[in-house]
Amino acid sequence: MSRPRRFLGGCAVAVAALAIPAGASAATKTVAAGPPLTKAPAGFANINADVPQFFRATTTIHAGDSVRWKLFGFHSVYFPKKGGANVSFAVPDPSRTYAGELDPAGQPFWFNGQTQLVGNPAAVFPIGGKVEDGSRANGSGAPDDPRKFNYKLKFPKAGTYTYYCTIHPLMKARIKVVPRGAAIPNAAADKKAVDRQVAGALRELMRNNGRAAAPGNVVEAGRDSRKATLLAFYPARKVVPVGSTIEFRMSRVTNEVHTVTFGSDAVLAKGGYAEKVSQAFFAPLPGTGQNGPPVLGLPGAALFPSDPGPLVVDGTRHGGFMSAGLLGPDRPLSPTSKMTFTTPGTYNYVCLVHPEMKGQIAVQ
Numbered sequence: 001m002s003r004p005r006r007f008l009g010g011c012a013v014a015v016a017a018l019a020i021p022a023g024a025s026a027a028t029k030t031v032a033a034g035p036p037l038t039k040a041p042a043g044f045a046n047i048n049a050d051v052p053q054f055f056r057a058t059t060t061i062h063a064g065d066s067v068r069w070k071l072f073g074f075h076s077v078y079f080p081k082k083g084g085a086n087v088s089f090a091v092p093d094p095s096r097t098y099a100g101e102l103d104p105a106g107q108p109f110w111f112n113g114q115t116q117l118v119g120n121p122a123a124v125f126p127i128g129g130k131v132e133d134g135s136r137a138n139g140s141g142a143p144d145d146p147r148k149f150n151y152k153l154k155f156p157k158a159g160t161y162t163y164y165c166t167i168h169p170l171m172k173a174r175i176k177v178v179p180r181g182a183a184i185p186n187a188a189a190d191k192k193a194v195d196r197q198v199a200g201a202l203r204e205l206m207r208n209n210g211r212a213a214a215p216g217n218v219v220e221a222g223r224d225s226r227k228a229t230l231l232a233f234y235p236a237r238k239v240v241p242v243g244s245t246i247e248f249r250m251s252r253v254t255n256e257v258h259t260v261t262f263g264s265d266a267v268l269a270k271g272g273y274a275e276k277v278s279q280a281f282f283a284p285l286p287g288t289g290q291n292g293p294p295v296l297g298l299p300g301a302a303l304f305p306s307d308p309g310p311l312v313v314d315g316t317r318h319g320g321f322m323s324a325g326l327l328g329p330d331r332p333l334s335p336t337s338k339m340t341f342t343t344p345g346t347y348n349y350v351c352l353v354h355p356e357m358k359g360q361i362a363v364q
Contacts, residue, residue, distance in 0.1 A: 034073030104319030264320030
């Protein structure tokens with residue numbers, strides 16, 4: 001899940017801005033979470049994209065040295081206990097259920113009474129300490145403001161430490177810690193490796209963006225791989241006859257989740273119902289946070305499809321709001337959703353997770 005955004009920028013200047021200390025015995029190296037770019041590269045001015053990678057993928061330091069992470073996008077840093085794995089960003093809370101959620105027409109949604117999905121404390125809040133040695137989990141938590149993110153760990157013991165982004169589950173990298181006196185890459189070698197990694201990601205994004213549209217009544221919700229993400233609907237506009245059913249399909253391998261959410265002009269307007277649902281993603285639930293960290297909830301109108309059965313878009317249901325719910329690659333989410341369009345008209349839609357993703361279905 002990538003929030004807020006965006007995007008990619010001037011490679012040489014931004015990589016230098018990481019301020020990797022020169023010399024083979026630097027006390028601290030800096031790793032970028034997301035591509036270390038400050039402006040859109042040539043050809044990307046109108047492309048919403050992300051690169052869910054740490055730069056560089058393997059950072060080598062001496063025992064006793066430290067690593068600092070700088071964010072270029074919405075990411076986190078998580079080291080599991082030795083032998084462990086990444087953790088889910090969101091988990092069901094059996095003690096809570098959805099209640100009182102209404103559609104724009106003021107009618108209760110069908111999912112009231114279902115189990116509430118909340119932010120996993122191990123993923124969304126800082127845990128552990130300032131030393132990484134594999135004995136326990138260490139994590140930065142999700143950033144309130146990526147620009148103000150400051151996370152640093154010291155590595156006293158030689159070994160290889162794998163870490164993850166809890167927000168983008170396939171995003172991982174390594175810190176390789178070697179004994180003092182062993183050779184490690186200097187600043188120039190680190191910068192060269194980062195440059196190559198960024199250039200490879202940009203080539204992959206451009207290839208994916210230029211692919212032909214999927215055949216038939218299919219709209220792709222993003223075009224993603226393990227290491228590159230395109231935040232758009234393909235095609236952005238599709239014309240179909242009345243009665244058509246369209247399949248909205250995510251990539252088979254992705255770090256993202258999306259919604260396909262249709263709305264009237266009022267529903268999709270600034271400050272309208274859709275924007276309010278989007279802004280409620282992982283907001284503190286009422287009555288929490290007084291005696292410790294708040295419980296961060298996911299709104300039901302984003303998580304669940306608007307109806308429990310077949311989804312029909314005609315511009316009138318639920319006060320002009322119709323959503324596929326949260327799509328994703330892993331259960332209980334589904335990577336696809338089908339919607340049938342029964343009435344002529346022009347229907348606009350967005351992704352509630354990534355509001356920059358917009359599309360339109362013209363029904364004739």
